[in-house]
Amino acid sequence: MAAATYIEDVLKTAHERFSERNLLSADAHQKAHSHLPGGNTRTVLHAEPFPITWASAKNATLTSIDGDTYVDLLGEFSAGIFGHSEARIAVAVQAALVNGWNFGGNNLLEKQFAEKVCQRFEPSGIELVRFTNSGTEANTTALAAALAITQRKKILVFSSGYHGSTLVFPMAMVKGLQVPLMNLPHDFVLAPYNNILETQRIVQNLPAESLAAILVEPIQGSGGCRPATLEFMRLLRKTADTTGGLLIVDEVMSSRLGESGLIAKIGVRADIVTLGKYVGGGMTFGAFGGRRDIMELFDPAKNRLFHPGTYNNNVVSMSAGIAGLDIYDSTAVERLNEVGKTLKEKVQAILIEEGVYPPEITSPSVNIVEIDSFEGATRFQIDDHKTTLAHPPPMFITGQGSMLNIRFSGHEALVWQAVFYHHALARNIYIATRGYTPLSLRVTGAHVEKYVSAVREFVQCHGEELRRTPMKAEKI
Incomplete structure (x- = not known):
């Protein structure tokens, strides 16, 4: 047969x-x-x-x-x-809801959670952080920030990468096949994941001072759990330093693999790190953070980069996240x-x-x-x-x-x-x-x-x- x-x-x-x-x-x-x-x-x-x-x-x-x-x-x-019924997260969420929700203003929970996130992920590169509602939103905002800061357009991404529903780069698309996608209309430059030589050639052929950002997962979750090699991640760090583009590391999934994220574990520091998934205690959550000089551009008093979001500091995600980071400790x-x-x-x-x-x-x-x-x-x-x-x-x-x-x-x-x-x-x-x-x-x-x-x-x-x-x- x-x-x-x-x-x-x-x-x-x-x-x-x-x-x-x-x-x-x-x-x-x-x-x-x-x-x-x-x-x-x-x-x-x-x-x-x-x-x-x-x-x-x-x-x-x-x-x-x-x-x-x-x-x-x-x-x-x-x-x-955390599974489907972690009592400590349930208690945290219930306690937050006792005092009401949808404040339309600041609350203490966001300040406490931000401190925990920065302390936890500083070795990855997060010195200051801002919250979003999903990992997708964190990645789209990080890219928008990179374009605004560098005043450049090109974004280096990789085969089989997935950074949210509007940032999908399957190998079939790379090979020229028709794939029904809804990607954002950025000027993406595709490179082969883990391939140092071909990636170097692609970057070398770009116009000078055109690369705004490099967006990469240290392990491709949706791409089949494909880990990046240390040499490849080091190349991307060096490329960002050489070209003046920002290295954005998508740790929405992979941050679970190390106490301070996977890139901290392997010894590479990002300019911007995106988070999501478990970091918000399993609730609707995303975040992006990075170098102080980059993130301070989001200071509303300085009126540089505009970043609203009705639920960025919602009490459910903030409270669940505080409890979750305590539960998912180094042990x-x-x-x-x-x-x-x-x-x-x-x-x-x-x-x-x-x-x-x-x-x-x-x-x-x-x-x-x-x-x-x-x-x-x-x-x-x-x-x-x-x-x-x-x-x-x-x-x-x-x-x-x-x-x-x-x-x-x-x-x-x-x-x-x-x-x-x-x-x-x-x-x-x-x-x-x-x-x-x-x-x-x-x-x-x-x-x-x-x-x-x-x-x-x-x-x-x-x-x-x-x-x-x-x-x-x-x-x-």
Whole structure:
């Protein structure tokens, strides 16, 4: 049987079983079409044949309106790092609401929270901070500030980057394919992620004094949990210094990987850092901060950069954020990263044992590093930098710490990804359709084992078809 036919048949069966199990969710989804396009108001949550509708949540579990309870390994795409019922955040929010909300003025909570954020993230580059309502808003405002400050137009961004719904740069777009996007009309300059030589050439070909900003994630969350190399991040810092552009580091997701953010952990300092997700205690929140001389331009008394926002200092996010930063302290950061490291190594051990990884990969602690190219195919390199994969494994896991992503390669990668998603759901495990699993503090060793067992079962069931994809490692 041809591989394509095999996997398409498996997916068809998975859809049928899923539909039979989730009749109430199917009905809710269909009725929602009357008022929501496609029954949806958040594209990333769509799944075929329809998404599950949730009724309640507690700790690290979700319960559907069909009455089934799932282990939640999606963690609200990183915003849900505290789980679904952290009592200390609930108490903080309730206490804030006792005194009313929507003041239309300043409050003490924003001042207290700003102090905590600056103290926490100063090693990343945040000396002063301003709040927004989302990570998307933080990134769009940071870019607008860079253009206003430098009086330049060009913004260097990278393949597979995602900085919010209006700042999306999928590889398909980079390759010239038509992708339905709603990006802001900035003068973006695309460069290949992690590729030092090609990025240098692209920057060298820009007109002098034209680069306003470099916008980069130190690990691409939506792009498949692809970590940047230290050498690449150092290049971007040097490029900003040389050209006079501002280095904007998007830590909306990645800040969870270090007490003061991932870039502080790896030793690179940004001009502007953007935050979001868990930093606001899991509430609607974003922030941008950076060098004092840059951020002081937002001082209203100096009348330079205008930055309003009705909910920038709302009492719910401010109060939740204060509590959340106390909960997610250095000990919690390291513990959660260790949980992720354990999960990743156990998954890779299965992929090695079952022959899904090429024989040259023998250690479950290995990292697969991706170096994009606009001149050829993406290079998949083992983290010793001495071995490159001629073809990526048909199934593999990327990421670091508590941000992980099981992925597939080849022409049928998207179909395999969908099959794996339904495989997990059938075992009462909830993940992103793209295989993303940002862990929450409520994830236990038992939850990890449940997921690892599901991966083993998947590989043992489909390993023969997976291994049909050619694999070869080469020394470089």
